[in-house]
Every structure is written in structure tokens, then in C-alpha cells.
Amino acid sequence: xxxxxxxxxxxxxxxxxxxxxxxxxxxxxxxxxxxxxxxxxxxxxxxxxxxxxxxxxxxxxxxxxxxxxxxxxxxxxxxxxxxxxxxxxxxxxxxxxxxxxxxxxxxxxxxxxxxxxxxxxxxxxxxxxxxxxxxxx
Numbered sequence: 001x002x003x004x005x006x007x008x009x010x011x012x013x014x015x016x017x018x019x020x021x022x023x024x025x026x027x028x029x030x031x032x033x034x035x036x037x038x039x040x041x042x043x044x045x046x047x048x049x050x051x052x053x054x055x056x057x058x059x060x061x062x063x064x065x066x067x068x069x070x071x072x073x074x075x076x077x078x079x080x081x082x083x084x085x086x087x088x089x090x091x092x093x094x095x096x097x098x099x100x101x102x103x104x105x106x107x108x109x110x111x112x113x114x115x116x117x118x119x120x121x122x123x124x125x126x127x128x129x130x131x132x133x134x135x136x137x
Contacts, residue, residue: 019060019063022045022046022047023045023059023060023063025044025045025046026041026042026044026045026047026056026060027041027060027063027064027067028045029041029044029045030064030067031067031071038053038056038057039053042056069109072105072108072109073109075105076105076106076109076111079101079102079103079105079106080102080106080111082098082099082101082102083099083102083103083106086098086099086102
């Protein structure tokens with residue numbers, strides 16, 4: 001089983017685009033000690049508290065989105081296991097919310113339920129060739 005750690009997420013991002021040391025620290029903190037808080041990640045990375053969050057996000061939008069996708073994908077197995085645990089113990093307190101959150105995460109990572117559509121037709125339709133007419137001489 002492959003476990004995607006924050007270190008691997010950081011490595012993938014570094015490969016995609018060369019970030020400054022401060023930007024890399026921001027990404028590390030955002031998915032680490034800051035627990036997703038932009039304000040906290042900004043301070044941990046060494047940005048001034050007065051630095052506009054919008055400027056930081058604008059400069060690293062693609063990297064933040066990529067790191068978010070990798071983070072969601074790394075938690076997809078946990079979501080799948082939570083859904084199976086819900087089948088094993090459906091009386092667990094809060095299971096409905098847990099299952100809903102797991103379903104959302106799996107949907108967002110691309111593991112969506114497939115819907116099968118069955119098409120039935122009663123009374124068939126027959127296509128006939130064009131009717132030829134005879135011309136009178």
C-alpha cells in the first residue's frame with residue numbers, strides 16, 4: 001500500500017514548479033501545522049502578518065490546488081474504510097455524518113458511483129427504404 005505523506009505532496013509540488021523557500025514553507029505549513037489555515041501558514045512560513053492573503057494565494061494558486069488534490073487523494077482510502085466500517089457497525093454514533101463526509105471526499109477524488117441506465121422499447125420501429133414511384137409515359 002502506498003501512503004501519500006505531506007513530504008511526498010511537497011516533492012510533487014517542487015517538481016511541478018520551482019517555488020521560493022518561503023512559498024514552499026507556506027505549502028508545508030498549510031497542509032501541516034496550520035491545518036489548512038492560510039493565516040497561520042503565512043506566519044509559520046515567515047510572511048509578515050500584514051501580507052495580503054490574496055497576494056499569496058494568487059502567486060501559488062496552482063500549487064495550492066495541486067497540493068489540495070493530492071491531500072484529498074491521500075485521504076481517499078481512509079474515506080473508503082469509513083464507509084465499510086459503517087456497514088459493519090451501522091449503529092455507531094454519528095455514522096450518518098461520517099458516511100456523508102466519506103462519500104463527498106470519494107466523489108471529489110473521482111470515485112463516484114456509477115449509474116446504470118437500462119433502456120427498453122416496446123413496439124419497435126422499422127426503417128423502410130424510400131418508396132420508389134413509377135412515372136407514366
